[in-house]
Amino acid sequence: MKYRKLKNSELNRLSVTDFKNSDKTPLLVVLDNIRSLNNIGSVFRTCDAFAIEKVYLCGITAQPPHNDINKTALGATESVAWEYATDVFTIINKLKADGVKIIAIEQAENSVALQDLELAKNQKYAVIFGNEVKGIQQSLVNAADYCVEIPQVGTKHSLNISVSCGVVLWDLFKKIRL
Numbered sequence: 001m002k003y004r005k006l007k008n009s010e011l012n013r014l015s016v017t018d019f020k021n022s023d024k025t026p027l028l029v030v031l032d033n034i035r036s037l038n039n040i041g042s043v044f045r046t047c048d049a050f051a052i053e054k055v056y057l058c059g060i061t062a063q064p065p066h067n068d069i070n071k072t073a074l075g076a077t078e079s080v081a082w083e084y085a086t087d088v089f090t091i092i093n094k095l096k097a098d099g100v101k102i103i104a105i106e107q108a109e110n111s112v113a114l115q116d117l118e119l120a121k122n123q124k125y126a127v128i129f130g131n132e133v134k135g136i137q138q139s140l141v142n143a144a145d146y147c148v149e150i151p152q153v154g155t156k157h158s159l160n161i162s163v164s165c166g167v168v169l170w171d172l173f174k175k176i177r178l
Contacts, residue, residue: 019079024053025173028100028126032088032140033059034161035132041072042162043129048076050173055080056126058088072162092126092143100124104144105168106136107157111149114168119175127168129161 014022029052034040040062047055057063063084064070064077085091092102103117103125119125128144130136141147150159150167159167 016075016079019048019051020081022051025051025177026124027052027169027172027176028054028056028095028124029165029169030056030058030088030091030126030128031061031161032128032136033131033134034061034129036161037062037066037068038072039132039160039162041069041074041077043165044069044073044076044080044082046162046166046169047080050169052080052169053124055082056088056091057082057084058091059086088128088140089143092128092140095126096143098124100126101146102144103127103146103148104136104141105129105148105150105164106141107149108141108147111147113151114148114171115151117146117148117171117175119172125172127165127172129165132161 027050029043029047031040031043040057044055044064061084062069064073064082069077083091096102101123105127128136128140130140148168150164152159
């Protein structure tokens with residue numbers, strides 16, 4: 001079998017307006033104290049790819065518009081809904097009150113391996129990603145309904161936040177939409 005690389009014009013990309021009006025994956029992404037503007041932009045791009053409902057930017061996490069975010073987001077800050085809050089617990093408490101289940105992505109005792117996480121039908125989830133060095137603060141892990149870990153077998157046992165986001169959102173997207 002031979003393969004031919006598709007041209008951009010063949011990808012059937014949605015316009016920003018059509019994307020905003022399209023059905024979204026019932027997932028929310030919470031970024032808490034993310035330092036790297038490139039990581040933030042990359043997360044926006046991944047959220048666009050999987051039609052994530054909304055991104056919450058918290059703490060020191062920078063907000064669009066910013067050239068370094070735009071460099072990796074490639075316009076996804078225009079398509080993906082987002083909101084900023086100084087305190088992450090303002091968002092978490094609001095989401096919990098709305099019935100959203102909170103998933104902390106962190107290496108922790110008794111964490112659930114990503115591949116073993118089972119999702120309930122008709123349930124909305126928020127996935128939290130933390131600081132590149134310190135991870136998710138313990139009080140936020142404590143507030144989560146689930147703590148999920150990406151299994152790793154190498155020597156580093158850490159992934160870049162944008163890579164972690166891609167791995168997690170792809171897995172959850174498959175479980176919810178495919």
